[in-house]
Amino acid sequence: MTPHRIAVLPGDGIGPDVIAEALKVLRAVEDRMARPCEFTEYSVGAGEFLRGGDPMPRETFERIRTHDAILLGAMGLPDVRWPSGQEMAPQLDLREDLQLYCGLRPIRLYHAADSPLKKYAAGEIDFAIVRESTEGMFSSRKETYAPDAASVTDRLTITRLGSERVIRSAFREASRRKGLVALVDKANVLPSMSYFRRIFDEVGEEYPEIRKEKVYVDAAALYLVQRPHTFDVMVTENLFGDILSDLAAGIVGGMGMAPSGDIGDRHAVFQPSHGSAPDIAGRGIANPIAAILSVAMMLEWLCEWDACAAIRGAVEQVLAAPENRTPDLGGRLTTEEMGGLISSALRR
Ligand code: ATP
Numbered sequence: 059m060t061p062h063r064i065a066v067l068p069g070d071g072i073g074p075d076v077i078a079e080a081l082k083v084l085r086a087v088e089d090r091m092a093r094p095c096e097f098t099e100y101s102v103g104a105g106e107f108l109r110g111g112d113p114m115p116r117e118t119f120e121r122i123r124t125h126d127a128i129l130l131g132a133m134g135l136p137d138v139r140w141p142s143g144q145e146m147a148p149q150l151d152l153r154e155d156l157q158l159y160c161g162l163r164p165i166r167l168y169h170a171a172d173s174p175l176k177k178y179a180a181g182e183i184d185f186a187i188v189r190e191s192t193e194g195m196f197s198s199r200k201e202t203y204a205p206d207a208a209s210v211t212d213r214l215t216i217t218r219l220g221s222e223r224v225i226r227s228a229f230r231e232a233s234r235r236k237g238l239v240a241l242v243d244k245a246n247v248l249p250s251m252s253y254f255r256r257i258f259d260e261v262g263e264e265y266p267e268i269r270k271e272k273v274y275v276d277a278a279a280l281y282l283v284q285r286p287h288t289f290d291v292m293v294t295e296n297l298f299g300d301i302l303s304d305l306a307a308g309i310v311g312g313m314g315m316a317p318s319g320d321i322g323d324r325h326a327v328f329q330p331s332h333g334s335a336p337d338i339a340g341r342g343i344a345n346p347i348a349a350i351l352s353v354a355m356m357l358e359w360l361c362e363w364d365a366c367a368a369i370r371g372a373v374e375q376v377l378a379a380p381e382n383r384t385p386d387l388g389g390r391l392t393t394e395e396m397g398g399l400i401s402s403a404l405r406r
Contacts, residue, residue, distance in 0.1 A: 061096040062360050065125035069103040069149075071334025072344035072393075073131020079346035079397025080129065080353045083372075086404040087365040091357070098125070104138035104146045104334075114148035123156060123325060127356050130329035131349065136336055142202055149320075150199070152327055153191045158320035159220060160227040161189030161299055163331055164355070165286075165306040165316065169377045172311035172387055178287065180374070183310055185289040186235065188228040189299025191320050193220045196296045216250040216295070221257040227321070228293035229265040238269045238290035242278045242298055254295065275302070282306055303331055314345025314386045317352035319359065328356040342392045345384040347373060350400055372403040 066081070068074035081097065088094055100118050107113040113133070122128060130152075134145040152158065167173050167183040175183075197215035225241075232239045241258045243251040255272065262270050273281065275298045281288070282305055294302065307316035313332035320327045330348030338344055354369040376382050376399045383389020384396050391399070 059093050061094045062091075062127065062362075063125045064095050064097050064356075065122045065128045066097050066099045067102045067122070067128065067130040067133075068099065069131040069133040069334065070105050070135050071132055071336050071339035072332075073103070073133065073334055075339075075342065075344050075393045076330060076346040076349035077129065077131040079393055079400075080349040082397050082401050083350045083369060083404065084353050084357075086401040087357070087368050090365045090368055091362045093362075102130075102148050103133040104135040107138055107146050113146040114151060119152075119155065122152075127360060128152070128325070128327040129353065129356060130327050132330065132332060132334040134334050144199070149327070149329065150196065153320050156322055156325040156327070157192060158322040158325060158327055159190060159192045159224050160319075160321040161187075161191035161296075161303075162227075162231065162319045162321055162355070163187040163189060163299075163303045163306070163316065164351075165303075165310055167310045168315070168374055169311075171380060172315065172377070173309055175283070175286070175309055183286045185286065185306075186231055186291050187299055187303050187306060188224060188231060188291060188293040189303060190220060190224040190294070190296050191299075192296075193217060194296030195298075214248065214250045214295070214297075216254045218257060221254055222261055223323075225258050225261045225293055226264075228291050229261065229268050232268050232291040233265070236290040237267065238271070239265075240278070240289055240292045241270070241272045242275050242292050242294035242302065243272070244275050244298075245272075246274060251295070258293070278302060279305060282309065307331055312345075312386050314348050314384065315351075316348050317350075317355055319352065319355045321359065326356070326359050328352040328359070342394065343385050344393050345386045346393050346397045347377075347384075347400075350397070368404055369400075372400050375403050376400050 068077040164186045193215045195214045198213040203210045245252040245255040316331035318331045357366040
């Protein structure tokens with residue numbers, strides 16, 4: 059039987075620790091999968107830059123792109139920067155080079171105790187942010203400026219092609235969920251955003267069965283705290299999506315609980331929404347659940363639905379016991395212990 063060929067990029071900081079647990083969990087569900095998995099590990103990130111002078115060598119990229127799916131830990135370290143001061147971010151290069159335009163960030167509250175918003179029970183906060191991941195406010199990120207420049211301008215690029223494809227992804231995602239898409243923009247101020255809104259209206263006509271709403275990004279930040287249960291799918295520009303995803307992670311327990319998938323027409327990268335978390339790296343206390351739930355997303359994308367559902371069920375089951383928490387959620391478990399509990403729940 060042809061295996062799923064998975065490229066594994068553990069990366070920097072807490073990346074390798076959470077990926078080790080995610081792979082442990084993946085092995086625990088392999089017997090529920092139609093096809094086995096075959097893993098190949100690649101060194102990419104700030105650590106690779108320190109070793110060889112390039113955070114993602116071209117030949118590594120060419121090999122990575124031949125895989126069925128890519129599982130990534132986290133990349134970048136605060137002390138390893140380009141001369142411009144920017145951190146190494148090969149994960150952003152992958153999104154652009156492989157055209158992974160749909161940044162899917164599901165936000166689900168697994169246990170009432172883990173939300174700072176006290177009125178929500180498990181499952182009552184359950185929505186997804188679809189972040190455009192190839193253009194928007196990140197368009198000019200590789201440009202440089204002269205040290206004596208009198209001003210620096212970043213560009214927010216919205217293209218018809220880029221918008222249509224990500225908005226369609228949001229409508230398709232809503233058709234698998236509660237059937238509501240919220241466009242999040244700043245169309246009252248920015249011309250690029252009023253263009254994005256026009257394209258949303260046009261594409262929306264293809265999906266008459268999906269309910270639609272429009273929210274300015276500043277109001278969206280407010281509503282995510284006041285009434286997150288009213289959202290189903292939110293679709294937005296790259297930087298707005300970046301910021302709102304962290305806010306949204308915060309209402310369900312923090313970055314350690316937020317998985318993500320960067321999905322294109324042919325390739326996809328799955329990774330926890332968090333970064334390399336240098337403040338806790340090397341201490342063995344990172345929460346591996348975001349990485350484990352990213353593996354569940356990867357299995358869903360590979361059409362391994364039973365294995366995907368089993369992982370989500372095991373996470374829910376483990377978190378049902380209040381003592382099963384890593385320090386970010388107020389507990390005392392190590393990364394390895396949390397991964398072990400979830401794998402054991404799957405093997406039972
Ligand atoms: P980015 O690379 O996206 O800019 P960052 O390095 O600024 O990210 P993160 O790495 O996401 O920030 O971390 C933000 C905060 O969340 C840190 O205090 C970090 O310790 C915490 N954090 C992130 N991921 C986890 C995790 N898996 N477990 C526990 N805490 C985490």
